[in-house]
Amino acid sequence: MSDLYDRHRSVLPDWLALYYEDPLEITHGEGRHVWDADGNKYLDFFGGILTTMTAHALPEVTKAVSEQAGRINHSSTLYLNRPMVDLAERVAHISGIPDARVFFTTSGTEANDTALLLATTHRRSNTILAMRNSYHGRSFSAVGITGNRGWSPTSLSPLQTLYVHGGVRGRGPFADLGDAEFVDACVEDLKDLLGHTRAPAALIAEAIQGVGGFTSPPDGLYAAFREVLNAHGILWIADEVQTGWGRTGEHFWGWQAHAQNGPPDIVTFAKGIGNGMSIGGVIARSEIMNCLDANSISTFGGTQVTMAAGLANLGYLLEHDLQGNARRVGGLLIERLRGVAAQDPGVREVRGRGLMIGVELTRPGTDLADPDRASAVLEAARADGLLIGKGGGHSTSVLRVAPPLSLTVAEAEEGAAILESALRTTQ
Structure with a gap:
């Protein structure tokens, strides 16, 4: 060793x-x-x-990967890809987002990077709201919105990032408040912040902060934030890279603990869906996903062998509750x-x-x-x-x-x- x-x-x-x-x-x-x-x-x-x-x-995933690898591993997104369409249909259906479109990537970092591209393009703003103590990946843009100093090695960024209170319930200036008062204080902080900046493109948030130590706000915080965001036309990006696919037990998606005002505008996912295979992705309403006015592809996102793994893994998870x-x-x-x-x-x-x-x-x-x-x-x-x-x-x-x-x-x-x-x- x-x-x-x-x-x-x-x-x-x-x-x-x-x-x-x-x-x-x-x-x-x-x-x-x-x-x-x-x-x-x-x-x-x-x-x-x-x-x-x-x-x-898992035998079901191993079998699916082996059988797909025996046919074809990869062709890129320049060609029709049946396993990718099959998995996209299932993910769109269970996302809760109306008229959803799905774009596959190879990681959660790349998924969040894509979500930021979509939000800033759709809103014509490079200002992003993020949560203190957050983590969203290791790309240049994802590091720039990460609110955890231990995982953010540079302050340089293509984005202007403003950090909001609320992701950590037990520490910070509002820690001693009751849950309802905590939510009210965080909402007032958000309103005050928005009064001092041009309208941001989006708020990106983990329902439970993963790298940050599995911290979370009281249920309903992001629903309360959503009322403020909607008044300004600001999008809500739910980073479900760690909380998705039923891990929290109570819900299939972490955002569903904050669902009083409907689903997020954009959801990012990765990790568990591939059970070790490299899958990430973005789910968004069609008008947001389709806002780009230039060509794009993903060489390895949605490749056939990883999609076969994702289909088998998701099927197993749902069938076995x-x-x-x-x-x-x-x-x-x-x-x-x-x-x-x-x-x-x-x-x-x-x-x-x-x-x-x-x-x-x-x-x-x-x-x-x-x-x-x-x-x-x-x-x-x-x-x-x-x-x-x-x-x-x-x-x-x-x-x-x-x-x-x-x-x-x-x-x-x-x-x-x-x-x-x-x-x-x-x-």
């Missing part, structure tokens, strides 16, 4: 982050488990950053972890929905983030056979728990027990 690590460091960028003091090479997986190059078995509670959505080596499983098993897991947290003065909060759970660590008796302990917990959990993630806006002090949506109750209990042990040994 050290030889591979040395080779990695000699040829790949220094800023390409790796977990663990002794980085891990994952060689294969099955179900909710993966194995490393030394033969060690792990229960996977992070799924390749919320990407292995259903299960590792994995959204319902995320609600049931995720609810049990959250309550189990909250019981653990009650005995640990260094756990500030256990939060989340479905199988999207954050455990925020702080120094006992303070609100100061504890990234050193978060790293120590990751190491201890790995040593006992559990893989988790980490994130957070103030520093990487939030443990991120996001297993495949087919997680069983027994596996949830096993993972919770390992995480409990890791927390106890690092106090």
